[in-house]
Amino acid sequence: MRLKKKKKADPEIPTSALPDIIFMLLFFFMVSTVLRETELLVDVKLPKATQIEKIEKKSLVSYIYIGAPQPKYQDKYGTEPRIQMNDVIIQPRQVQRLVLKEKDKLKEEADQIIMSLKVDKDAKMGIVIDVREQLRDADALRVNYSSSKPNSEL
C-alpha cells in the first residue's frame, strides 16, 4: 500500500492577530504618554542625579524651562540661557506674576503647587537663584529640580 504523503502546510505565520497586537501597543502608548503641551523654545538637557523622586500629582505641576534658546530663535533671544514658561520667553521678574496666575488656576489647591524646574545642565546658578527668589515671592515653595537617571538619556 502506498502511503499518500500529506501535503506540507504552508510555513506561514498566521497574521490575523497582528492588528490586535498593534492596537494593544497603540493603546499602551496612548495611555502612558502625554502630549507635549508646550513647544520648547529653549534647549534643555537635564542634569543627572541619583536620588530621584517622582512627582505624584501631575495636575499640581507647572513647568519652568531654563536654557539657551534654540538655534532658530537665537536672532531674537540671543544665546544666553533664558526662562521659558507657557510657550513664551520671559524675564526673571515676570516669573512671580505667571506663577501666581498658575496658582489661581488650581483654586483651593493653590498652595500645593509644584514648580518643576527644567534647567539645562550648562546654565549658570545666577538665573536659577533669580527664579528661586521669584518663586519664594510668589509663595510657590514646592520645587522639583528635574533631572534624569544616570543611565537614561532623556
Add this chain to the structure above:
Amino acid sequence: MARKKRETAGVNASSMADIAFLLLIFFLVTTTIASDKGLNVLLPPKNSDQKQDVEINKRNVYSILINSNNELLIEDKPGRIGQIKRDIKKHVRNYGKDPNFSDSPDAAVVSIKTDRGTTYEVYLAVLDRVRAGYHEIRADYIGEIAGRTITVDHYLEIAQQKTEEHRIWYEAARKKFPMRISDAEPSDGKAIAK
C-alpha cells in the same frame, strides 16, 4: 437553476494592521514619556518683616562653597564631590563626638553656597550627594525599625508614602533625621530649606 448562495458580507480588514501601525507611529513621534522626576525641595518661605538670622553653632553647619570655576570649598578646605556623602553621614550621626561635626541630627545643617557663575549641573550634583547621604542615613534607620536591610532605592519608594506602613516609617525617619539643607544666598542673608 440553483441560486448561488450569498456570500456573507464582511469588511476587508487586511489593512487594519497598517492603519494601526500608522497611528502607533504617530503617537510614538508626537509624545514624550512623562519624565516628571527630580529632586524635590521645599524653599524657605519669605517673610520680609522679620529677618531671621538664627545663630547656628559653627560646628553644626557643614558648609559647602562652590565658586564660579566650579571648585568646591568644603568646611574651609578644598574638597571633592566624592567626599560629600561620607562626610554628611559622619556629620549628621556625630552626636557630639567629633568637635568638628554636629551635636545632634536635629541641629545639623548643611549649607550650600553657590556663586552666580556656578554651573547648575555642579550645584545639582552636590545637592544630589548631600541628599544621598541623608537618604542612606534614613534608610539605615528605617532598616532598624523594620528589622531588615533597606536600600536607598527602597527608601525612595517608601518616601512616596503609598501605604500606611511606609507613611509611618517615613515620618519617623524624617523626624529623627530632618534634612536641613540651606541655600545660602550670595548676597543677602541665609535661607534654610527644610
